[in-house]
Amino acid sequence: MAMMRYAEALRAALREEMQRDSNVWLFGEDIAVYGGVFKVTKDLLAEFGPERVRDTPISEQTLTAMAVTAAMAGTRPVLEIMYADFLPLSIDALMNQASIYNYIWNGQVTMPFVLRTQGGGGAGAGAQHSKSLDALVAHIPGLKVVAPATAADAKGLLKAAIRDDHPVIFLEHKLLYNSRDEVPDGDHLVEIGKARIAREGHGVSIIASSRMVIESLKAAELLADEGISAEVIDLRSLRPLDRDTIRASIAKTHHAVVVNEGWRFCGYGAELSATIMETAFDELDAPVERVATHDIPIPYSEPLENAVLPDAAKIAAAARRAVA
Amino acid sequence: MRNSPTIDEQIEMLRRMIAVRHLEERLGELHKAGKTRGPIHRCDGQEAVGIGATAMLDAADLLTSTHRGHAHYVGKGVGLHPIIAEILGRSTGACAGRAGHMLIADAANGLLGGNAIVGGGIPAATGFAVSLQMRNRADGGARVAMCLFGDGAAQTGICHESMNIAALWKLPVVFVLEHNQYGLTAHHSTQSSVPDLVVRADGYGMPGESVDGNDITAVYRAVATAVDRARRGEGPSLVEAKTYRMVGFSTSDVGGYQSADDLAAWRERDPIVLARRSLAASVSPAQLDAVDAEARAAVDAAVEQALADPLPGFVDHAPSAPYYAGAV
Numbered sequence: 137m138a139m140m141r142y143a144e145a146l147r148a149a150l151r152e153e154m155q156r157d158s159n160v161w162l163f164g165e166d167i168a169v170y171g172g173v174f175k176v177t178k179d180l181l182a183e184f185g186p187e188r189v190r191d192t193p194i195s196e197q198t199l200t201a202m203a204v205t206a207a208m209a210g211t212r213p214v215l216e217i218m219y220a221d222f223l224p225l226s227i228d229a230l231m232n233q234a235s236i237y238n239y240i241w242n243g244q245v246t247m248p249f250v251l252r253t254q255g256g257g258g259a260g261a262g263a264q265h266s267k268s269l270d271a272l273v274a275h276i277p278g279l280k281v282v283a284p285a286t287a288a289d290a291k292g293l294l295k296a297a298i299r300d301d302h303p304v305i306f307l308e309h310k311l312l313y314n315s316r317d318e319v320p321d322g323d324h325l326v327e328i329g330k331a332r333i334a335r336e337g338h339g340v341s342i343i344a345s346s347r348m349v350i351e352s353l354k355a356a357e358l359l360a361d362e363g364i365s366a367e368v369i370d371l372r373s374l375r376p377l378d379r380d381t382i383r384a385s386i387a388k389t390h391h392a393v394v395v396n397e398g399w400r401f402c403g404y405g406a407e408l409s410a411t412i413m414e415t416a417f418d419e420l421d422a423p424v425e426r427v428a429t430h431d432i433p434i435p436y437s438e439p440l441e442n443a444v445l446p447d448a449a450k451i452a453a454a455a456r457r458a459v460a
Numbered sequence: 461m462r463n464s465p466t467i468d469e470q471i472e473m474l475r476r477m478i479a480v481r482h483l484e485e486r487l488g489e490l491h492k493a494g495k496t497r498g499p500i501h502r503c504d505g506q507e508a509v510g511i512g513a514t515a516m517l518d519a520a521d522l523l524t525s526t527h528r529g530h531a532h533y534v535g536k537g538v539g540l541h542p543i544i545a546e547i548l549g550r551s552t553g554a555c556a557g558r559a560g561h562m563l564i565a566d567a568a569n570g571l572l573g574g575n576a577i578v579g580g581g582i583p584a585a586t587g588f589a590v591s592l593q594m595r596n597r598a599d600g601g602a603r604v605a606m607c608l609f610g611d612g613a614a615q616t617g618i619c620h621e622s623m624n625i626a627a628l629w630k631l632p633v634v635f636v637l638e639h640n641q642y643g644l645t646a647h648h649s650t651q652s653s654v655p656d657l658v659v660r661a662d663g664y665g666m667p668g669e670s671v672d673g674n675d676i677t678a679v680y681r682a683v684a685t686a687v688d689r690a691r692r693g694e695g696p697s698l699v700e701a702k703t704y705r706m707v708g709f710s711t712s713d714v715g716g717y718q719s720a721d722d723l724a725a726w727r728e729r730d731p732i733v734l735a736r737r738s739l740a741a742s743v744s745p746a747q748l749d750a751v752d753a754e755a756r757a758a759v760d761a762a763v764e765q766a767l768a769d770p771l772p773g774f775v776d777h778a779p780s781a782p783y784y785a786g787a788v
């Protein structure tokens with residue numbers, strides 16, 4: 137085990153996979169010489185050279201489409217899209233290209249690429265640099281979507297994503313890059329599609345991903361002081377979804393709060409809520425509570441941004457309503 | 461002349477053009493008879509571009525096509541039966557009936573593949589070219605990517621982005637612009653700020669050549685030069701082939717925007733007629749007639765076989781498949 141920052145864990149995953157497999161290469165805006173605006177790819181140009189670590193023009197639509205076909209043609213590209221807010225530019229390549237070919241071409245091709253991006257609010261970056269668009273990508277059949285909350289999972293999931301033969305959208309969070317936790321030594325892999333119990337409890341299940349896991353853990357502390365025992369599930373994978381872990385937790389707690397940093401309406405929380413209704417309705421003692429971002433553009437000024445984003449206090453309040 | 465096709469190659473290209481034309485005619489009938497689904501985009505009159513531009517490619521070269529790809533498919537070596545069976549939605553089709561006529565792919569022949577998002581094939585070929593460049597450098601190969609795209613597709617943002625990146629990274633890709641004068645029903649003069657799109661090559665610092673797209677030898681020569689350059693690792697080129705669609709945009713086109721004069725003038729310049737004429741000096745009429753009859757018979761046989769083939773059944777995807785969302 138080693139204490140590592142989330143960004144360092146990501147870099148370690150990239151470095152190890154590039155050392156292991158010469159077909160793995162990186163491209164994206166400002167990732168090579170500068171090392172990425174969040175410094176995830178720092179020093180990799182020096183180690184692997186300009187063919188495998190490429191700075192690109194500002195051409196997200198084309199870069200994403202190129203990742204799809206480069207992957208089909210025998211290499212394993214890892215594309216960095218600087219902000220999740222730019223995913224709308226990638227969406228044709230994801231929705232009309234990457235997602236269809238394995239199926240409509242009857243298994244003739246696979247597309248082992250990873251699209252790394254980072255989203256989320258709380259940094260005062262404004263309406264075009266703060267969104268969580270989990271639902272946008274998780275909606276698309278044929279894509280896998282992961283969103284690590286810890287450095288350990290950041291490393292293990294990224295290594296697994298690079299080795300996956302199918303497209304993986306890798307959602308990082310800008311406020312997590314400097315968070316530190318223990319990362320297992322060696323070839324640490326985390327299976328895509330498996331959730332993790334981040335905190336055990338028996339009174340209410342809080343189901344979250346990415347930075348909302350951290351906020352949910354804080355909420356669980358608040359609730360513990362009031363005698364409410366919260367179990368926090370860190371989904372890690374948004375698609376495929378680990379329904380078994382969710383169901384097992386609710387079978388124990390009989391109450392559920394779903395949390396996602398994206399918008400509320402048609403958001404990822406709606407899918408979680410519907411999943412619980414479909415798979416664990418008989419276990420519930422109360423309606424599912426949903427915590428999400430307000431359905432407005434994310435404002436700039438600190439009190440405004442804080443008002444619209446989910447946080448520990450809002451999650452704790454939802455849990456109190458659920459168990460009331 | 462450099463890169464001229466041999467007589468045998470010209471005969472083979474003529475055979476393929478005739479097969480594509482007859483395929484389009486048969487598909488027109490099958491569509492009317494309700495045997496196909498959705499619109500069919502025929503390429504009657506444009507065969508010299510698709511066939512001539514692909515004739516020098518190997519199976520290891522990767523081609524991206526469009527919604528109007530039948531000549532591209534045949535040119536890249538895909539069999540007539542898998543094409544027709546796919547269009548008839550049969551389990552024996554190139555993609556087992558999952559793709560339909562606009563999205564056919566055949567990985568073994570390097571067709572990846574049809575694309576009905578206008579412009580979508582352009583970044584796709586560019587992405588192929590990055591991998592091929594890396595693999596060529598690693599194993600000494602000389603594989604290239606090629607993109608056939610329309611004058612409508614040339615107006616997309618991804619076309620600009622792709623050509624810039626291809627030239628910047630000296631990628632082994634050839635952009636072949638099939639300029640048939642229209643994007644759907646809209647004449648190019650309402651879509652493009654310049655009539656001759658080849659001028660754009662200069663803006664990316666790559667070679668550009670404009671050719672008569674109905675003269676298959678001219679298409680072949682220009683594209684072969686561009687392919688050679690890409691194989692040598694010298695980067696991308698743009699070839700603009702001027703041609704004309706002698707039929708409607710698709711089987712659902714009700715017409716009214718193509719002038720009778722234009723249609724008549726281009727029919728005079730039917731690429732199959734021109735190709736036969738240029739072979740007349742070296743090949744007997746009887747041999748050319750035989751090529752014609754064989755090509756048509758091959759299409760008819762493939763249609764008959766495909767019509768008798770079974771329709772596919774739906775199979776759920778396994779937990780290992782990318783389409784699996786998690787057990788309910």
Ligand SMILES: Cc1ncc(C[n+]2csc(CCOP(=O)(O)OP(=O)(O)O)c2C)c(N)n1
Nearest residue numbers: 528576577578610611612613640642643644
């Ligand atoms: C992104 C997108 N926009 C619009 C369409 C509808 N559409 C299909 S083909 C076409 C015209 C394309 O023109 P061109 O590239 O010149 O090809 P052509 O049909 O002439 O072969 C249009 C507008 C589409 N399929 N995709």
Ligand SMILES: [Mg+2]
Nearest residue numbers: 610611642643
């Ligand atoms: Mg056109």
